[in-house]
Each structure stands twice: as structure tokens, then as C-alpha cells.
Amino acid sequence: xxxxxxxxxxxEVLAANFEESKPSFNSQEALDEANRxxxxxxxxxxxxxxxxxxxxxxIKKIASGNLKGSATTIMDSNPVGxxxxxxxxxxxxxxxACVLNYSTKPIPIxxxxxxxxxxxxxxxxxxxxxxxxxxxxxxxxGSGPAGLSTARELARxxxxxxxxxxxxxxxxxxxxxxVPFRLPKDISLWEVGQVRxxxxxxxxxTEVGKDIFAEDLVEEYDAVVLAIGMSKVPMLGIEGEELxxxxxxxxxxxxxxxxDYPEEFAGKRVAVIGAGNTAIDxxxxxxxxxxxxxxxxxxxxxxxxxxxDFEYEFAKQDGVExxxxxxxxxxxxxxxxxxxQIECVKxxxxxxxxxxxxxxxxxxxxxxxxxxxxxxxxxxxTRHMKMIEAxxxxxxxxxxxxxxxxxxxxxxxxxAAGDVIFGKGIGEAMVVTAAQQGKDTxxxxxxxxxxxxxxxx
Amino acid sequence: MADISIHxxxxxxxxxxxxxxxxxxxxxxxxxxxxEAGWGGAVWKTLGEPILNVTSRFGASHxxxxxxxxxxxxxxxxxxxLEDNLKExxxxxxxxxxxxxxxxxxxxxxxxxxxxIVKRVQDVGVDGFELNLGCPHGMSERGMGSAVGQHPDLxxxxxxxxxxxxxxxxxxxxxxxxxxxxxxxxxxxxxxxxAISLINTINSLIGVDLETWNTIPNVNGKGAHGGxxxxxxxxxxxxxxxxxxxxxxxxxxxxxxxxxxxxQDTVEFMLMGAGSVQICTAAMHHxxxxxxxxxxxxENYLDEKGIDFLSxxxxxxxxxxxxxxxxxxxxxxxxxxxxxxxxxxxxxxIACEDTSHQCIDMLTDADGNDILRVxxxxxxxxxxCSIVCPVDGAIDMIDLTPTExxxxxxxxxxxxxxxxxxx
Numbered sequence: 001x002x003x004x005x006x007x008x009x010x011x012e013v014l015a016a017n018f019e020e021s022k023p024s025f026n027s028q029e030a031l032d033e034a035n036r037x038x039x040x041x042x043x044x045x046x047x048x049x050x051x052x053x054x055x056x057x058x059i060k061k062i063a064s065g066n067l068k069g070s071a072t073t074i075m076d077s078n079p080v081g082x083x084x085x086x087x088x089x090x091x092x093x094x095x096x097a098c099v100l101n102y103s104t105k106p107i108p109i110x111x112x113x114x115x116x117x118x119x120x121x122x123x124x125x126x127x128x129x130x131x132x133x134x135x136x137x138x139x140x141x142g143s144g145p146a147g148l149s150t151a152r153e154l155a156r157x158x159x160x161x162x163x164x165x166x167x168x169x170x171x172x173x174x175x176x177x178x179v180p181f182r183l184p185k186d187i188s189l190w191e192v193g194q195v196r197x198x199x200x201x202x203x204x205x206t207e208v209g210k211d212i213f214a215e216d217l218v219e220e221y222d223a224v225v226l227a228i229g230m231s232k233v234p235m236l237g238i239e240g241e242e243l244x245x246x247x248x249x250x251x252x253x254x255x256x257x258x259x260d261y262p263e264e265f266a267g268k269r270v271a272v273i274g275a276g277n278t279a280i281d282x283x284x285x286x287x288x289x290x291x292x293x294x295x296x297x298x299x300x301x302x303x304x305x306x307x308x309d310f311e312y313e314f315a316k317q318d319g320v321e322x323x324x325x326x327x328x329x330x331x332x333x334x335x336x337x338x339x340x341q342i343e344c345v346k347x348x349x350x351x352x353x354x355x356x357x358x359x360x361x362x363x364x365x366x367x368x369x370x371x372x373x374x375x376x377x378x379x380x381x382t383r384h385m386k387m388i389e390a391x392x393x394x395x396x397x398x399x400x401x402x403x404x405x406x407x408x409x410x411x412x413x414x415x416a417a418g419d420v421i422f423g424k425g426i427g428e429a430m431v432v433t434a435a436q437q438g439k440d441t442x443x444x445x446x447x448x449x450x451x452x453x454x455x456x457x
Numbered sequence: 458m459a460d461i462s463i464h465x466x467x468x469x470x471x472x473x474x475x476x477x478x479x480x481x482x483x484x485x486x487x488x489x490x491x492x493e494a495g496w497g498g499a500v501w502k503t504l505g506e507p508i509l510n511v512t513s514r515f516g517a518s519h520x521x522x523x524x525x526x527x528x529x530x531x532x533x534x535x536x537x538x539l540e541d542n543l544k545e546x547x548x549x550x551x552x553x554x555x556x557x558x559x560x561x562x563x564x565x566x567x568x569x570x571x572x573x574i575v576k577r578v579q580d581v582g583v584d585g586f587e588l589n590l591g592c593p594h595g596m597s598e599r600g601m602g603s604a605v606g607q608h609p610d611l612x613x614x615x616x617x618x619x620x621x622x623x624x625x626x627x628x629x630x631x632x633x634x635x636x637x638x639x640x641x642x643x644x645x646x647x648x649x650x651x652a653i654s655l656i657n658t659i660n661s662l663i664g665v666d667l668e669t670w671n672t673i674p675n676v677n678g679k680g681a682h683g684g685x686x687x688x689x690x691x692x693x694x695x696x697x698x699x700x701x702x703x704x705x706x707x708x709x710x711x712x713x714x715x716x717x718x719x720x721q722d723t724v725e726f727m728l729m730g731a732g733s734v735q736i737c738t739a740a741m742h743h744x745x746x747x748x749x750x751x752x753x754x755x756e757n758y759l760d761e762k763g764i765d766f767l768s769x770x771x772x773x774x775x776x777x778x779x780x781x782x783x784x785x786x787x788x789x790x791x792x793x794x795x796x797x798x799x800x801x802x803x804x805x806x807i808a809c810e811d812t813s814h815q816c817i818d819m820l821t822d823a824d825g826n827d828i829l830r831v832x833x834x835x836x837x838x839x840x841x842c843s844i845v846c847p848v849d850g851a852i853d854m855i856d857l858t859p860t861e862x863x864x865x866x867x868x869x870x871x872x873x874x875x876x877x878x879x880x
Contacts (some may be wrong), residue, residue, distance in 0.1 A: 027849060028849055030847065035523070039743050041744055041746075057746075057749060057750070060747075060748050061742075061753075062755065064719045064720060064721065064750050064754055065719075065721060066720065066750055066753060066754035066757055066758075067755070068757045068761075069750060069753040069754055069757055072753075098546055
């Protein structure tokens with residue numbers, strides 16, 4: 001059977017399906033758009049960028065042919081600026097704020113940012129230098145956007161930084177968690193390389209709690225930063241979840257990032273549960289794996305879905321179908337222990353819950369069966385509870401509590417940034433926000449040690 | 458990182474960028490803002506007998522949707538009391554001792570008047586003087602500015618007057634509203650100028666309003682010619698800088714002015730012999746913050762070229778700039794069209810067919826695709842097709858392997874003369 005499926009979609013076609021879907025600007029497009037930028041003073045796009053990139057400045061440098069300067073301006077403000085050029089919801093941020101929205105059409109800031117950073121990548125540019133060593137050491141747990149950003153800023157300030165990363169490669173979400181046709185792995189690994197070039201030691205395959213212990217880190221380093229993000233998709237807690245053909249969207253994306261494409265999707269019917277950005281990733285990945293039909297099942301409606309508009313649009317263009325107000329009740333097995341059907345129930349929305357979102361309630365007797373071959377779960381992410389508890393940090397359901405100014409946790413030596421402090425109605429889960437939190441955390445650490453560092457120097 | 462500081466006619470500047478004498482350098486507040494942003498120097502708005510100004514004062518030509526391709530003004534020299542300017546120059550220099558302040562001066566071409574103003578301004582401490590012998594509007598009607606700058610003898614004499622009293626370098630600023638720029642450049646050198654700066658603005662009328670038939674800019678229904686500047690004048694300025702740089706009788710440093718907007722323009726002017734550059738219109742269009750890209754772009758360019766000092770590039774293209782009669786008549790360039798890049802707008806064809814040498818054919822290839830092809834034997838290598846082509850890389854201008862040794866018009870005339878003589 002699997003031999004037959006292999007023939008349906010060849011390895012080459014698969015690999016091509018997972019190449020970056022949107023082409024880069026050529027020089028002419030970049031120049032045309034750069035010259036269209038008004039170079040506003042006190043520009044609203046800068047304010048709208050969580051990392052405060054001098055956007056008119058970097059665009060002006062594209063126009064003048066100073067591409068190194070352009071990339072430096074971007075990466076200076078945002079250590080993961082090449083990734084953000086691809087994954088930021090720009091229409092809600094910089095491009096949404098562009099003054100040209102009121103006269104013609106906004107400048108494609110994300111594409112220009114991609115153009116400038118791509119130039120730096122292609123030319124192997126080293127954009128920053130490490131600061132003079134100041135004798136202080138910092139351990140960072142996790143090498144995603146928040147961890148990398150903290151490390152980059154600290155290294156520039158002269159700190160000796162060690163990152164502990166459980167996976168085999170660094171970069172976290174950008175390397176493993178965003179579909180390759182939106183963000184190729186190489187881009188994230190280039191950003192990792194930029195940080196490594198500053199003398200930051202990145203110990204991959206090193207799991208805190210197993211290969212090294214939390215208390216040792218707190219003991220041995222002057223400060224510890226927890227930037228561990230989030231974990232896998234939680235269990236739905238319904239019958240049949242253990243059946244074959246049941247995938248975790250985060251695992252699925254990670255496999256595709258590694259070029260490890262599951263074969264069984266070709267020609268199949270896929271149901272994705274959930275309607276956030278990860279659900280869209282799960283759905284569009286399924287399409288690229290050759291699925292015949294992909295449906296997103298969501299217990300609320302289009303209005304409540306958390307996926308960005310451009311992600312939603314992207315999925316629709318991929319032919320993904322949406323089944324609103326639909327919830328799975330149980331998975332039904334075939335004779336081999338593989339999913340063959342979902343029993344679904346129709347939902348209706350009732351008055352708001354405490355968090356302001358309408359509450360979905362089952363419509364009695366509306367159960368129906370849906371024929372599927374594969375289910376991809378994307379109903380949020382669990383937390384690295386063990387790790388948080390190993391550090392003994394105060395948290396609320398896995399959301400680590402920090403001082404919003406200093407990013408200090410309940411342990412004064414331990415800081416936290418990124419998705420590990422996102423949730424329960426606080427903050428934003430964007431890569432760009434994590435990058436800024438990393439910068440802020442580094443500054444807060446420096447603020448604390450600045451005096452002793454200057455005295456000893 | 459390359460060193461972009463300069464030593465210009467004895468004046469040290471942390472970078473080659475000075476604001477030209479113009480509205481941006483009208484007050485201490487403005488010049489200090491510019492220095493905070495990173496400008497290397499400023500040539501203060503021209504000092505002299507305070508004048509009265511009119512409104513409105515500026516006009517601009519926009520070209521195909523790009524604003525300010527060219528810019529003109531009918532503003533005169535400083536309209537503020539000399540004492541106020543001097544006080545602000547003193548304060549600014551005290552706050553920014555490492556930056557350059559040049560005082561631009563304009564008085565009537567009389568020895569006592571020049572001595573008097575040079576001494577007064579010198580007392581507050583400036584790094585040099587620039588003699589405004591170029592302003593083409595208003596002041597010229599009163600026997601100053603370009604009324605002086607258009608007469609080599611007056612240029613020489615005025616420069617001499619200033620030099621007699623000056624203890625700091627004197628830069629004579631030249632007007633382009635003259636047939637041969639080297640005539641006044643040489644005169645400035647003879648008068649003892651430590652350097653020349655060029656170009657001042659060009660006589661111009663920006664336009665006429667189609668509704669009111671008023672000229673632009675308009676002052677209560679009337680207008681007067683103004684000084685033209687901005688990106689559009691760059692080629693005129695670059696030529697004049699080059700002409701002065703290659704003239705052995707000029708032989709003093711040149712501060713390049715005229716349409717410089719980017720670090721690339723700066724490189725061109727410096728290659729063509731400028732030892733510093735002055736900028737006005739680009740700052741008026743975008744603010745002083747443009748200095749960031751101007752300096753960084755220049756540093757990155759030099760780093761990429763492996764050049765440690767900006768001063769090493771000054772004048773490096775001057776020897777390549779010569780008279781037409783020294784050009785090689787046997788050099789052959791032809792156009793080649795890359796049909797895989799070409800987008801088939803046919804602009805090259807029609808430009809060549811109607812206005813050049815009818816050598817670009819519109820053809821169909823074996824697969825039925827439209828293609829364009831140059832008949833190289835008829836191509837004169839004029840560049841027109843590659844100039845009108847909107848796509849990078851669609852047309853290459855190729856140097857053909859020479860079949861004959863180089864021969865210029867001068868060589869040819871000499872050879873003919875030798876033949877005649879031998880007969």
C-alpha cells in the first residue's frame with residue numbers, strides 16, 4: 001500500500017512543494033518600492049514595529065544601494081529580522097501603519113526587509129561585533145527568538161553567554177515551528193550563526209533537567225534566562241485519540257522542516273482540529289504532502305479564529321475547507337486500528353465567557369459522521385511545566401510570572417522572556433514580540449550588572 | 458572601517474559632508490541640529506548687509522511622480538542681524554569644536570568692505586570663509602553675487618581682498634552662469650584662494666501655472682528668475698568640477714556642490730576631484746537625518762573596495778576626463794539584447810528606429826516568440842537602447858575586440874600632417 005502511495009507523489013515534487021512559496025523581490029522591484037517610500041519623519045511604521053526598526057532608514061539604504069547598512073539597521077533592532085520579514089503579520093503592524101494606506105497603497109515593508117537581509121545572507125556578511133568581555137556569565141535556556149535575541153544583545157555588551165538547547169539545532173520556533181514554505185530553515189540558522197559569531201556558545205542536544213540541572217545553572221551563572229517557549233499540542237481527551245493517523249501539528253511541521261515528509265498523506269482526507277496559525281500550518285502542510293481534501297474543524301466561527309488574516313487567506317488559496325461550529329466527539333477506528341471517521345457535533349455560540357469570547361455549546365442531537373483518513377491536532381500548546389517547576393518559579397498554568405519592566409521571575413537570578421511568559425491574556429505570541437522581550441531582558445540584566453562591571457573594568 | 462575624515466585646504470573635518478550655505482544653515486539652532494545628526498561641517502548662510510526677503514521663495518520640478526528632481530529659490534542672503542549670526546556661530550563652534558564652520562560672505566566688491574566683514578567674522582572663530590560670488594538672483598542686481606562671479610577680474614580682486622584680511626582658509630564659490638568655469642576658477646587661484654567651491658545655483662524659471670499664468674514661484678502675481686539646484690543639476694556640476702580639477706592652472710582644492718543626494722553622488726564628485734562636498738536640497742527634502750546613510754554608505758563602499766582612507770580616492774577619475782579629440786576613434790561598442798531577460802516593451806526598437814541608426818529588428822524566433830535583435834554591423838554603439846530599456850540586464854553594451862590600434866582625432870591629424878610633410 002505504501003509503495004503505491006509513494007508513486008502518487010515523488011520525493012522531488014514533495015521537496016519542491018515545501019520550498020518558500022513567495023518569491024523574493026528582484027532588484028528592480030526592491031528599488032521601485034524603496035523609492036516609493038516617503039521616508040516619513042517620526043514614521044508610524046517604526047512605532048508599529050515591536051522591535052522599533054528604523055524602517056524608513058533601512059528602506060532609504062536600499063534605494064541608495066547601501067544594502068549592508070540596510071541589513072545592519074534591520075538586524076540591529078531585531079536579531080531575528082530575516083525571519084520576521086517572512087512571518088510578521090505586517091498588515092497589522094508596520095504596513096498597516098504606513099501613511100500611504102491613506103493615499104495610495106502601503107509600502108511592502110516585509111518584502112523589502114526580506115530583500116535587504118537576503119543580501120546579507122548571500123554575501124556572508126558579519127554585521128555585529130562582540131563587546132569587550134566584562135567577566136559576567138549568563139545561561140540562557142532555549143534558543144528560539146527570545147533566547148537568541150537576549151544572547152545577541154548580551155554578547156554585544158560583553159557578557160559570556162551560553163545557550164542550552166534540547167534540540168539538535170538552534171533557532172526554536174523559527175527553525176522547527178514555522179512551515180518551511182513560509183520560513184525556510186536556512187534563514188533561521190543564519191540568524192543563529194550571527195549570534196554564534198559573537199562568541200555565544202550554543203550547546204545543542206542539551207536538555208535542562210536531564211543533561212544539566214536547573215539548580216546548577218542558577219548556582220554557576222550570574223544570571224539565567226528562561227526562554228523555553230511552549231511544548232506540544234495537548235490531548236483532546238476524547239475517545240480514539242490513540243489511533244493510527246492522529247498527528248500533532250507541531251510535530252508535523254517539525255518533520256517537514258527536517259525534510260522528513262510523512263508518506264501517508266498522499267491522496268487522503270485530512271481533518272485539522274483548531275483554527276490558529278498552527279492549524280493553518282497543519283492544513284497547508286497536509287496539502288503539500290499531497291492530501292486530496294483538507295478541512296479545518298473549529299468549534300467557533302470565522303470571527304473568533306486566532307489565525308492571522310494572511311494565514312487564513314493563504315489556506316483558502318491552498319484549497320483548505322473550513323467547517324465552522326464543528327467539534328470532534330470521538331475518533332472511529334477501521335479494522336487495523338487506523339482512524340476512518342470522526343464523530344462530530346454541531347455547536348452554537350452563547351453569551352460571552354469571562355474572557356469576552358462567545359462560548360460554544362453543543363447542539364443536542366446534531367452529531368454526524370465525517371469520513372477522514374488523518375487527523376491533525378492544533379488546539380494550542382502545552383507548557384514545559386517540569387522545567388518551570390525545576391527552577392521553582394511562580395507561574396499561572398505554566399505562564400511564568402515576571403516583572404513587566406525587568407523580566408525578573410520569582411527567583412531574582414532568573415529572567416524569562418518569549419512564549420513562556422505569554423498567555424492568560426497577557427502579551428502577544430508573535431516572533432517579533434519575543435525578539436523585543438529578548439532585547440529588553442538583556443538590557444535589564446545589563447542594568448543590574450552595569451555598575452559592578454564598570455567598577456571591575 | 459574606512460576613515461572618511463578629510464583635510465580640505467588645511468581644514469580638518471570628521472567627514473566630507475558640509476551643509477551648503479543656504480536655508481538649512483540660517484541659524485545656530487539648525488546648524489547644531491545638523492551637527493547632532495552627524496554632519497561634518499556647515500557653511501553658514503551668507504553674511505553681509507541684512508536684506509529683505511519676499512514670499513513665496515521656492516519652486517520645484519517633479520518628474521514622473523518623483524518629487525524634487527530640481528529645486529529653485531529666490532531667497533537672498535541672511536536676513537538676520539549680523540550680531541545674531543556671529544553670536545550663534547560662536548556658540549555653535551564652542552559646542553561642536555570638532556566640526557567645521559565656514560562663514561559665507563557677500564559684500565560689494567570693495568577692499569574696505571571685504572576687510573571689514575572678514576575681520577568681524579574672524580573674531581568669533583570660524584574655520585574658513587566662503588566668498589559668495591555666485592548667487593544669481595536679487596543680489597546680482599545690486600552688483601554682488603554672480604554679478605561679481607561672472608567677471609574673472611572681479612573674482613580675482615575680491616578673492617585677494619578677502620585673503621588680505623583672512624587668517625583662515627578662503628574658499629571662492631563659483632557661479633555656473635558663465636561660459637567657461639575654468640576662467641573664473643583660474644582667477645580665484647590667481648587671487649590667492651585656498652580652494653574653490655562649485656557650483657552655485659543656475660538661472661532658472663521652474664514653471665508657469667496653467668490656470669493663473671503666474672510664474673512659479675509667484676510673488677503677488679509676478680516672478681523673477683531663481684537659482685536652480687537639486688538632483689537635476691548634478692551632471693552640470695560634475696562636469697564643472699572635472700573641468701577645474703583637470704586644469705593645471707587651477708590646482709587648488711575643490712569643494713563639490715550641485716545635486717549631491719547620496720553617498721554614491723559623493724563618490725563620483727570625489728573621484729572627479731572634489732576634496733569635500735556640500736549638500737543642501739537633499740537635506741531640505743528629507744531633513745538632516747540623511748547624514749546617516751551618507752556616511753555609512755560611504756564607509757561600506759570603501760570597506761568593500763579595500764580602501765582605508767577616503768582621501769585616497771580624491772581625483773582618481775580626473776585623468777580619465779579629457780578632450781573629445783583625445784578619444785579613441787577605433788574603439789567599437791555594440792548593443793546586445795538578452796531576449797531571456799527582455800520583457801518586449803520594444804522601447805529600444807522604436808528609439809533606435811526613429812531617432813538613432815535603425816539597427817534593432819523586431820523578429821519572431823523558431824518557436825514563434827517575439828524577439829529583438831541588433832544588427833551589429835549597423836550599430837554605432839550610441840547607448841540609446843540601453844538607456845531607454847526599463848529592465849536591468851536586458852541590453853548589454855559590449856566592447857568588441859579592436860581590429861585596429863587606438864587612434865584619436867589628434868593622432869589622426871598628426872599622422873595626416875606627417876604624411877603631407879613627407880611628400
